[in-house]
Amino acid sequence: MKKIGVTIASFLAVTVLASGTAIHFAKNQVVADAAPISVAEHTQNGLVAPQTYEEYLALNSPSCIAVCENYTAIADGNLIYVFDRAYGEYKTYEHGDGRTQDQVKTMQFHDGNTLYFADNSTGDNFYKLNATTMEPALEIEDIACGTFLIVDENLYFTNASGALYATTLQDAENDGAKTSLLWDDVSALAYYNSELYFVRSDSYLHKINPRNVETPDPNKTWFATLSQVSSLSICEGVLAYTTAHGAFHAYSLADVTENGLHFSENSGGYTCVYPFGKSLYVLQKDAAIVKEYSAADKNFTSYEISANSSANHRLSQATxxxxxxxxxxxxxxxxxxxxxxxxxxxxxxxxxxxxxxxxxxxxxxxxxxxxxxxxxxxxxxxxxxxxxxxxxxxxxxxxxxxxxxxxxxxxxxxxxxxxxxxxxxxxxxxxxxxxxxxxxxxxxxxxxxxxxxxxxxxxxxxxxxxxxxxxxxxxxxxxxxxxxxxxxVDYDGNLYALHDGVYKYLKQADGTYLQTELNVDERFVYGDAPTFTSFAFGIERNVSYLLCNGNYVVQTDEFALPTVTNIPVDGADESIFAETEASFEIVKTKANALLVAFDVEQLNGADVYPYLSYHRSTAEKTALKIGEDTQGKYYLIAHFDTKTSKYSTYLVLQSSCDTIAAEDYRKEYAENERVSAWLTNELSLYKFPYLCQDLIVTQSLPRGAKVTLLGEIDQLDHAYYHIAYEDENGNVKTGYIPQSYATLFDASPKDSSTTVVGNTASDNDEVWRLVYLLLGFAAVCILVDFLILRKKKDD
The missing domain is CATH 2.130.10.10 (YVTN repeat-like/Quinoprotein amine dehydrogenase)
Known part of the structure; x- marks a missing residue:
């Protein structure tokens, strides 16, 4: 009995995203039950292209494949890679010690969990492997097969000379009886609708009822003549086979002629075909690719298992x-x-x-x-x-x-x-x-x-x-x-470099840089540590993309990127939203300033600035500075867009702004210059010359309210007055209102007076209103009469 070794790629699950599995695997280790790593700190790590971990596998010289609902198995020399769909990982079984006779030549799943396979040995060469535990395979003695096929609990196989036999799996494992089906020189097997199909002399396709053992009659059982068949499968009424010259052909089973040809490629290096569901899985040995052929669409899908690929959603030597x-x-x-x-x-x-x-x-x-x-x-x-x-x-x-x-x-x-x-x-x-x-x-x-x-x-x-x-x-x-x-270079000026890994040069306060190596040298897919070809990142998310080996892309949060979505407020909102009038300045931003828009209505009490978007301006902007961050890096500015008639609030680097001298936009009245004014409308008293409802000092000033003008502001969206208002309780508050809502005379209605005419009380105000109405009516009548006479004259 052969010595069997097992190697399992440990399952290092960096993260399992809500939308699906996102994991990576370590280099081959003899670990069968490695526990997942905590995902608490890594919510962005995983493969992005190709979309599934099953699709990426670097193969050398694959020989055969097998697919079932739970697993995909690919033999590559004496290694069997088994993809476990439940965990999204590849495991590796190492068969023998790597000699030529240990190379796996054919395999098939049974009962959704057990993988049977045969190697190139000339003696007993039939094995049984548990795909879940990946424990050392069991050698089934006294079976030396060239190829085999399992149907339910029945096993059909050929010996070294191509003689066809039948037995049950139970009998095979217990050295039970094996029945000769009397056919020889058989090289490929398939089963469909209770009939056994096989190829003789590499070219002649026959079909029989395997339950009735009869003396072979080629004229009676012949079905079609093919050419140099190396592998055969039937799925959904489609017969497909590969040839010794690397061709792949698919026919309608009802018409295995040119008229029934569905697909044909003569030089693809195809060596193996395997049926599952409504698809056929085809192996291109030289290209080291497993492809999926759709029986219904009569063509290959975009699904491939390989290191690189020309499929629409795959890469090949990207730069x-x-x-x-x-x-x-x-x-x-x-x-x-x-x-x-x-x-x-x-x-x-x-x-x-x-x-x-x-x-x-x-x-x-x-x-x-x-x-x-x-x-x-x-x-x-x-x-x-x-x-x-x-x-x-x-x-x-x-x-x-x-x-x-x-x-x-x-x-x-x-x-x-x-x-x-x-x-x-x-x-x-x-x-x-x-x-x-x-x-x-x-x-x-x-x-x-x-x-x-x-x-x-x-x-x-x-x-x-x-x-x-x-x-x-x-x-x-x-x-x-x-x-x-x-x-x-990231948003804060830190520099990143690829050289034997990924390095971050963290910018220090004194302008120097501290070098650290980022922990991204883990195996994001099955196989060895990747060679990083390129990387890319933005400023809105702590997600960096790494191009690995030129063939696949992963994302990681290991760069710990500073982002515009996570700028801390650190108490900068307190002075802005205090009950009293706030101080401000007017600034002019540089033409190419980077502006980070935030929602001022959500700022009060926020931990980070409520991010909306960012853009680089194309022209200077005159804006109101309503605050600055505690680190001395940003100004908080408010800008009025005359095109949209809307306000926007931004974070902008202090170095991207020039402060306008106060005397150029602000005039504060001397004590003897201050006068009273009255409001023509009900409106709010604002902390800044900026009409934002979250930045008001009092909820409302009544129409006709008397205020004191303390000064005036220009160069903003409106001309503003700086005012003081005393409420009914004697409390004085100061703030800003648009100048257009204040008038220097009291326009409120006067209290009516009473006068006595004879013995009748009369409302003097009502009398004068009546007089005004009569005079107005007379004026309208005169005007209409004039227009009528003018029209008659013109006629």
């Missing part, structure tokens, strides 16, 4: 990624196409073909650009090529997008910018730098700053300095390894 808003753009270089992962649908799909080699990728709202060392292509979002550039001084080192503009650079220290002219045509601008640190890598951040790696150095540039010959940039650090292949 780079970039995240724009909610879409992850992937340069699928091996498939010469753009693929996009949509975070809303949680699906990756091929978008359109790419021209040339795509080593780097960038994108914005309307376009996508790819670059190789010698070419840059720009496409519309629908795939139309809108620009192509191929004249550069030196090898291109990358391409990035900064809010609608593309930037590139070469190793010869030439820097490039791409913008659209008035005719909507992309134009290239070029500058030769005078600096002595030529770029090797290029990236950008959310603010629009650009960064290069040069040797062990990292430098930052504004857009202006990037395209100036003498714009040398600011040195950030000088400790980047020379083998760094990718850099990125």
């Amino acid at each position: 780079d990624m970039t995240l724009h808003k909610n879409e992850l753009f992937v340069a699928d270089n091996g498939n010469s196409r753009l693929s996009v992962y949509d975070n809303d649908t949680k699906k990756l799909a091929a978008r359109f073909p790419l021209k040339g080699e795509a080593l780097w990728i960038a994108a914005d709202d309307d376009s996508v650009a790819t670059a190789s060392k010698t070419e840059i292509y720009i496409y519309s979002k629908t795939g139309e090529e809108t620009a192509h550039f191929d004249i550069f001084n030196g090898d291109v080192v990358g391409i990035v997008n900064v809010y609608g503009k593309y930037y590139a650079a070469t190793k010869n220290n030439h820097f490039y910018a791409y913008t659209k002219d008035s005719e909507n045509v992309w134009q290239q601008a070029e500058v030769k730098k005078t600096s002595t640190h030529p770029p090797q890598l290029l990236t950008t951040d959310a603010y629009g700053n650009l960064y290069i790696k040069s040797g062990v150095y990292a430098y930052s540039f504004s857009e202006d300095t990037f395209m100036k010959a003498d714009g040398n940039g600011v040195e950030l650090l000088n400790t980047l390894p020379t083998n760094t292949t990718k850099i990125g």
Whole structure:
């Protein structure tokens, strides 16, 4: 009896998402019941492309497959990979010690849990493996089979010379009787509608009733003539087979002729076909891919098990990624196409073909650009090529997008910018730098700053300095390894780099950087530790995407990204929502300031700023500064959009604002200049010259209320008065109201007086109102009479 070894890939479940399993696996370990890791701190880790862990498996020289409801098994040499759908993991069974005779040549599931298989040994070679426990397989003695087929509890098999036998599984395991079915030279078996199909001499298909053992009569049992059959299956009335030359053919079982041909591919390297449900699973040995063939659709589906693939939702030797808003753009270089992962649908799909080699990728709202060392292509979002550039001084080192503009650079220290002219045509601008640190890598951040790696150095540039010959940039650090292949910068200015792993250079308060290695060197799929090809992240979620081996994408929260959705308030709301009038300033933001919009109505008492969206402005904005964060990083500003007549509140870097001198927009009256005014409407008293209902000092000021004018404000959405109001209890409160609601005379109705005419009491006010009505009526009559006379004169 053979010595059997078992190796199980331990199940390190990093997380199980509500929408499905999201796990990864460690390198082969002799651990059968590894416990899941706590998922409390890791809610974003997992595979995103392909969508299921079953689909990713790096194979070397697979020989056969088997599929059932609970498991998929793939034999690769003497290894059997078993995917457990209940746990979303691959386990590995190692058969023998790796010799040629230990290689598995055929296998089949029975009862949904047991895997029977045969190896290449010339003697006894039939085994039984429990797919749940993966305990050492049981060798079933006295069966040396070339191929086999299990139907219910019956076992049909051939011996080394191709003689066909039948027995039951129970008899086989207990060395019971085996019945010869009297046929020889049999190489492939299939079963359908109570009939046994088999191939003789690799070409002649026969069918028999296996319950009636009769003297073979080829003329009576012949069904069809095929060619060099290596594997045979029947499913849903479809007969499919592979050939010794790697072809795959599928026919209608009712018409195994050219007229009944459903599908044919002559040079795919196919070696094995296996039926399950309404599909046939077909193995491409040379390509190391398992594919699913739909009997109903008469074609392959997009489902594949492999390391890389040309399927619509798979990748092959991808090179780079970039995240724009909610879409992850992937340069699928091996498939010469753009693929996009949509975070809303949680699906990756091929978008359109790419021209040339795509080593780097960038994108914005309307376009996508790819670059190789010698070419840059720009496409519309629908795939139309809108620009192509191929004249550069030196090898291109990358391409990035900064809010609608593309930037590139070469190793010869030439820097490039791409913008659209008035005719909507992309134009290239070029500058030769005078600096002595030529770029090797290029990236950008959310603010629009650009960064290069040069040797062990990292430098930052504004857009202006990037395209100036003498714009040398600011040195950030000088400790980047020379083998760094990718850099990125997050919302807070921390730098990330790929070099023998993923490293984070945490920006310190004094401007220095602290290097730490991120714990992402775990096995996100079955197999060895991945080689990281690229990464991408945004500023709205603590989710980073890693391109592994160029063939699959995972997401992780290990980068611990700062985000615009998680900026702490830290008590900055207290002064804004205090009962008293608040202090304020008017500021002007820079034309390219990054504005993080938040909901001021939800700010009071919040732990983090209630995030709405972000954008970079294209023009200066005059805004009201209503506060600032406790760290001295942001101003809280309110801006009125004259186009939409709506207010917006933003967080903006203090360095992106210029404060306007108070005397330019505010005038406070001297004591002797203060006058009274009256309100023409009922309205609120606001803490700021900003009409937000959550920022009022008192709920309401009545119409006709008397106020004292303390000063005036301009340069905002309205002209405002700074006022003081005394209520009926003598409490004085100050705040702001629009000037249009105040008048310098008392317009409220006077109290009526009583006068006596004769012996009758008369309301003097009512008399005068009657007089005014009569005079008005007379005036209307005169006007109408004049118009009638004028009309008659014209006639």
